[in-house]
Amino acid sequence: xxxxxxxxxxxxxxxxxxxxxxxxxxxxxxxxxxxxxxxxxxxxxxxxxxxxxxxxxxxxxxxxxxxxxxxxxxxxxxxxxxxxxxxxxxxxxxxxxxxxxxxxxxxxxxxxxxxxxxxxxxxxxxxxxxxxxxxxxxxxxxxxxxxxxxxxxxxxxxxxxxxxxxxxxxxxxxxxxxxxxxxxxxxxxxxxxxxxxxxxxxxxxxxxxxxxxxxxxxxxxxxxxxxxxxxxxxxxxxxxxxxxxxxxxxxxxxxxxxxxxxxxxxxxxxxxxxxxxxxxxxxxxxxxxxxxxxxxxxxxxxxxxxxxxxxxxxxxxxxxxxxxxxxxxxxxxxxxxxxxxxxxxxxxxxxxxxxxxxxxxxxxxxxxxxxxxxxxxxxxxxxxxxxxxxxxxxxxxxxxxxxxxxxxxxxxxxxxxxxxxxxxxxxxxxxxxxxxxxxxxxxxxxxxxxxxxxxxxxxxxxxxxxxxxxxxxxxxxxxxxxxxxxxxxxxxxxxxxxxxxxxxxxxxxxxxxxxxxxxxxxxxxxxxxxxxxxxxxxxxxxxxxxxxxxxxxxxxxxxxxxxxxxxxxxxxxxxxxxxxxxxxxxxxxxxxxxxxxxxxxxxxxxxxxxxxxxxxxxxxxxxxxxxxxxxxxxxxxxxxxxxxxxxxxxxxxxxxxxxxxxxxxxxxxxxxxxxxxxxxxxxxxxxxxxxxxxxxxxxxxxxxxxxxxxxxxxxxxxxxxxxxxxxxxxxxxxxxx
Numbered sequence: 001x002x003x004x005x006x007x008x009x010x011x012x013x014x015x016x017x018x019x020x021x022x023x024x025x026x027x028x029x030x031x032x033x034x035x036x037x038x039x040x041x042x043x044x045x046x047x048x049x050x051x052x053x054x055x056x057x058x059x060x061x062x063x064x065x066x067x068x069x070x071x072x073x074x075x076x077x078x079x080x081x082x083x084x085x086x087x088x089x090x091x092x093x094x095x096x097x098x099x100x101x102x103x104x105x106x107x108x109x110x111x112x113x114x115x116x117x118x119x120x121x122x123x124x125x126x127x128x129x130x131x132x133x134x135x136x137x138x139x140x141x142x143x144x145x146x147x148x149x150x151x152x153x154x155x156x157x158x159x160x161x162x163x164x165x166x167x168x169x170x171x172x173x174x175x176x177x178x179x180x181x182x183x184x185x186x187x188x189x190x191x192x193x194x195x196x197x198x199x200x201x202x203x204x205x206x207x208x209x210x211x212x213x214x215x216x217x218x219x220x221x222x223x224x225x226x227x228x229x230x231x232x233x234x235x236x237x238x239x240x241x242x243x244x245x246x247x248x249x250x251x252x253x254x255x256x257x258x259x260x261x262x263x264x265x266x267x268x269x270x271x272x273x274x275x276x277x278x279x280x281x282x283x284x285x286x287x288x289x290x291x292x293x294x295x296x297x298x299x300x301x302x303x304x305x306x307x308x309x310x311x312x313x314x315x316x317x318x319x320x321x322x323x324x325x326x327x328x329x330x331x332x333x334x335x336x337x338x339x340x341x342x343x344x345x346x347x348x349x350x351x352x353x354x355x356x357x358x359x360x361x362x363x364x365x366x367x368x369x370x371x372x373x374x375x376x377x378x379x380x381x382x383x384x385x386x387x388x389x390x391x392x393x394x395x396x397x398x399x400x401x402x403x404x405x406x407x408x409x410x411x412x413x414x415x416x417x418x419x420x421x422x423x424x425x426x427x428x429x430x431x432x433x434x435x436x437x438x439x440x441x442x443x444x445x446x447x448x449x450x451x452x453x454x455x456x457x458x459x460x461x462x463x464x465x466x467x468x469x470x471x472x473x474x475x476x477x478x479x480x481x482x483x484x485x486x487x488x489x490x491x492x493x494x495x496x497x498x499x500x501x502x503x504x505x506x507x508x509x510x511x512x513x514x515x516x517x518x519x520x521x522x523x524x525x526x527x528x529x530x531x532x533x534x535x536x537x538x539x540x541x542x543x544x545x546x547x548x549x550x551x552x553x554x555x556x557x558x559x560x561x562x563x564x565x566x567x568x569x570x571x572x573x574x575x576x577x578x579x580x581x582x583x584x585x586x587x588x589x590x591x592x593x594x595x596x597x598x599x600x601x602x603x604x605x606x607x608x609x610x611x612x613x614x615x616x617x618x619x620x621x622x623x624x625x626x627x628x629x630x631x632x633x634x635x636x637x638x639x640x641x642x643x644x645x646x647x648x649x650x651x652x653x654x655x656x657x658x659x660x661x662x663x664x665x666x667x668x669x670x671x672x673x674x675x676x677x678x679x680x681x682x683x684x685x686x687x688x689x690x691x692x693x694x695x696x697x698x699x700x701x702x703x704x705x706x707x708x709x710x711x712x713x714x715x716x717x718x719x720x721x722x723x724x725x726x727x728x729x730x731x732x733x734x735x736x737x
Contacts (some may be wrong), residue, residue, distance in 0.1 A: 028423050152207045154199045308354040525537045549633075628642070693713075
């Protein structure tokens with residue numbers, strides 16, 4: 001009954017949490033916070049290669065006011081007569097349309113009439129224009145006259161800063177609004193500019209107008225371009241769209257809107273029968289088209305304006321083309337960032353718009369995107385809720401990965417067909433659902449374990465209940481891990497115990513073991529067992545412990561230091577002083593619950609456990625308190641200074657092991673000269689120069705008579721001088737444990 005109630009509560013909590021995550025994600029999608037929106041844009045960038053066409057359209061061409069043109073004809077702005085000459089030259093090449101990505105908002109100050117007025121105003125001087133042809137007195141008028149005879153489009157800048165103005169803008173193209181049922185009215189669908197920076201009045205009526213605004217996204221990167229906007233009550237196309245209309249001989253646009261805003265734009269009736277019809281251009285709700293940039297700058301033909309003015313441009317490169325006049329010169333500040341190039345010439349964006357329309361390669365955001373995203377959040381959230389809330393943990397990752405892969409594949413499918421439907425919110429929904437429900441299930445399992453422990457603790461030991469709930473009943477679960485193993489032993493404890501009563505021995509061991517086990521736990525170690533007066537502990541199980549060899553060595557040395565302070569109390573209370581030895585080895589062992597079905601112990605087994613025990617037994621022979629293996633020394637990463645002791649074959653093992661005595665760095669610095677002399681003596685010993693080794697060890701004994709290590713080696717070397725071995729490899733074989 002208890003478990004039934006727990007299961008029902010888990011089902012209810014998982015369902016409630018899942019529905020809360022789905023609702024929260026829907027709200028997040030509606031709010032579109034800036035970090036998520038920017039991540040969405042990066043996903044668009046990653047999908048761009050799916051829309052890459054074999055090559056750009058041959059229609060757009062760039063007339064570049066490049067560095068060569070500026071060197072030959074002077075800095076920008078040029079006199080308007082040069083611009084007029086450029087238009088006449090392009091007209092002579094037979095271009096279909098000329099898009100001027102240039103602002104002509106102020107009068108030409110280099111015109112003779114303007115110069116005469118400036119001199120009269122500023123210097124009270126006159127300028128005689130007699131003999132100057134009337135057509136060269138005002139360069140703005142000269143440009144206006146040229147515009148009448150050219151297939152040119154003038155650019156203007158629309159302001160969206162909320163300010164309104166009374167600038168008189170000429171009428172735009174005739175727009176036919178085709179609205180579906182329940183569609184948003186056109187005036188609410190389009191972006192509305194409160195004001196504009198138009199060309200000079202003398203130029204406005206001489207050529208059609210197109211806005212040149214290309215606003216970047218929140219991260220400063222241009223990914224889309226608006227095709228139509230409203231200025232006042234008039235709809236204007238962009239410079240690129242207006243240039244295409246002029247090239248096609250069309251004066252109309254058909255705008256289709258739906259319940260969420262604009263859906264598509266179609267170039268209307270054409271007067272050029274030979275031009276095939278252009279399909280509707282899929283746009284977002286505000287009339288913008290996403291651009292599938294082909295790559296870095298200069299994806300389209302670039303022709304220097306100087307070559308056009310000199311009539312050196314190849315005719316085939318211009319005839320029937322749409323020419324956009326602009327600049328790639330960095331000094332003129334018309335440089336934009338795109339997903340594929342951080343320094344992309346702004347004029348080339350207009351060419352990319354025409355290219356996307358003509359090739360049908362533009363990317364649109366369908367009007368049903370909000371409904372699709374909400375539906376995707378709901379369906380993916382429901383699926384993730386069933387998986388993470390009710391399925392077995394082993395299928396979490398495979399099924400969640402399959403759901404994410406399906407969302408990404410669907411998004412790629414739509415994008416390859418010109419529709420951008422981001423998988424971001426579906427992926428976030430799956431991830432967030434997984435995180436919340438996995439945490440919930442973990443919390444519920446811990447709560448269930450607590451209930452079970454409280455219930456069964458009345459009948460069995462709480463420790464056994466804890467292991468049952470932790471290991472789900474598998475009392476023999478285990479694994480192979482690399483551990484650092486510590487053995488300690490009290491020297492001469494048997495003779496000490498003869499002087500004490502059994503009760504005193506128990507009290508003595510309790511007084512000794514209490515601070516020693518505390519040191520183990522304080523240094524992230526695991527107590528294994530007490531074996532009479534011996535202690536066994538290990539590190540790096542059941543949880544990972546970074547730097548476990550150094551922790552084990554630190555505990556062994558701290559035990560020696562702790563014992564010095566403890567011996568004063570033991571002497572006063574029991575009349576004895578204790579000395580201990582410690583052995584440490586690091587290596588792989590098998591660790592887990594071992595024993596019978598009725599009695600188990602979390603312990604370890606393996607050859608490396610035996611080696612650690614053997615190292616502890618070497619302490620008296622070398623006169624040191626701690627002996628560690630080379631594997632443990634290698635894992636300490638410079639935390640201690642180690643004195644080489646020997647390379648031996650311990651009893652019961654055929655493979656030799658190098659052993660060392662650790663000391664703290666400050667002690668190593670104080671004994672630097674002593675350790676250097678010791679290393680030199682050991683070098684004689686290992687190379688078989690026993691006489692030199694005996695003399696060196698004897699010298700160390702004279703300098704440090706209290707060091708039992710040097711005395712032991714002196715006696716060993718003297719024995720080897722008298723009875724040299726037949727084959728010497730520097731390895732000593734231990735004959736006792």
